[in-house]
Amino acid sequence: MIKKWFKNMGPGPLVAAAFIGPGTVTVCTLAGVGFGYTLLWAMVLSILATIVLQEMAARLGIVAQKGLSEIIRTEIQHPIIKLFVVLLILSAIVIGNAAYQAGNISGGVLGLETVLEHQNITVNNLTINPLNIILGVCAFALLYLGNYKVLEKVLISLVLLMSLSFLYTAIVTKPNIVEVLQGALIPIFPEGSLLTIIALIGTTVVPYNLFLHASLVKEKWHSEKDLKWARRDTVLSVILGGIVSICIIVSATAIQATEINNATDLAKGLEPLYGSYAKYFLGIGLFAAGITSAITAPLAAAYVATGCLGWARHMKGFQFRMVWMGVLLLGVCISSLGINPIEIIKFAQVANGILLPVIVGFLIWIMNKHSVLGLYKNKLWQNILGGFILIFSIFLSMATLNKVLGLNIF
Template structure:
């Protein structure tokens, strides 16, 4: 099998969940708990692979995204209205709020790489804007504007590979304790680690990636291959891209554990991690970490608005112009949030609550959809249903705990 077939729509998922939120969460996990939460990372990657395989298979067999399938299969008006409201709240409104964090995180990486240039300071003082956010938002617009799936996929493959190189190289420079990483595979919950575990899993297993993957798979393999061949290529794609995302997250966790755990140092964000590496491990580690943060922020700044647009298009049958307007509006909101140092805590809280409700519902819907007659010979087998049920149970526990903490 050619190398190109190893990377496809699953790379969009990796680009989506390896964003500033994941970098911050993995950094805090490593800084505060060392390697003790590696098991939670392994679980989250495994659960993601199970769900994303179902989403990709649904897209390939039906030729439609998750939103389209949701609209066709959920016919009861009250249930459909509730589902639509949750998707819009969790995916569209939520991604608008998160987009500010994506651009802010990418800006932190750019600042660590190139510092406060005089022309940037002058422009910021004159306009009041975060110039890095504007420039990076413009790059996201350029990538998405032509609407060519192949171009978007290639851009994100490049960003994921660059992230992998940056973060894994940083980890190797810091010389991690591989025996401690192995010990962290055994499940344990250190004191005060519950919130971090929820965050680590919650930043990887997210509903909007299912919309993104199903639509991407339907687009990539529509009318181009036989279904068995497309499913074979999709499986190779998932086995390559999703674990690669887990390796990137592990590299960040490991770097933070080496730099901070047991040293009595405090870390507030991923930017702190990049800057703190220089006195410990040299300037190369700082630059690599900062470059990885920049690539992570930019990749999520492309995928978050795209996922929201896919979800809304499937549910509401948007035209091509409306589809473009959706992702463009989300990028503009993100630039505004990042530029004016807004802290949309209420919106993000609202989105997190909606995500907590939506994730097990979407997981249940996926199980229903991939077992429906429309899947014919490509329905779930017994093992896939068992794994799906296990992930559903985990999402219910995760969502219940998240909602309890949100309202407590």
């Protein structure tokens, strides 16, 4: 049974790898340091919402054998609305992932630097960290192979490594299990926690994962009979990813210090309390989080761009490769040269903030179309859950815009 399950393990771990990047690690670290276990409920809520949406995306990809961006492009008939939606998706996913790619690579490098010594190289007054380039080359090699099975196995291995690393780190801090359960099950809103709650949910319920999942499932499965495996794969993988995030929050709660600002500070803070092994395990976990996101972000951007523009969508296609190469190259350059991508990231945050409720709305609309899904369209209870998530995503969008643009909505 276990062997059969591993054989049918699909894109789920890739989705988990995509939403657990250095940004997630940092947000969870700050949540644990600032609010202890009290915001664990926000992560539990995020996991449930992600399972509902990712199951829809997976079902759509298997039944329709098309990616989400391709279906949106073909199903929207009004030319002006279609143009607006396509431009919004391309801006948020392709440009946004290019902006975040620098953070993915930098996060992986921070993990390595926690464990290894490093030496910067100076060329014509430019200081370059060679580890950024090494990680970029590794991501390039895996993506250029264009072999889904190889990519899947590598990312599954990295996700398992990341999971074990963060789980071990949480265990050595000896958390209070009763307090952990209370934090996970009882919603509490400590003073000043709203933006952190928004960040925890926003870093888990990720728009580009819906596109990535719908595209990847058709690489793995081709029949409605496989839906049961896709559902199990989705549920188990998202829960596993959520457990990783929860472990990071639990680990950070053990550090009672205000100078902790990111995962590297957390690693240093754990060392005097729990020994150097805690630092090494956390560093390995951060490296795995960085490299997996550095692979999945360009991949998602390529699937979205080719679907929106009607290009060939196979992994070895010229246009497909040009998109992910551009995203990867930009990320390596920004991270290697120390360029501050803050304005691009702000733009990406705004675009993603607008995009999330739009995509959730379109996804629910498509999931109710008999012409696309036939007997596999949404049931009433799925629409009810989706409706709650849509309303919440609108709130999340408004809060994101309020944070980035200072609109004083709240």
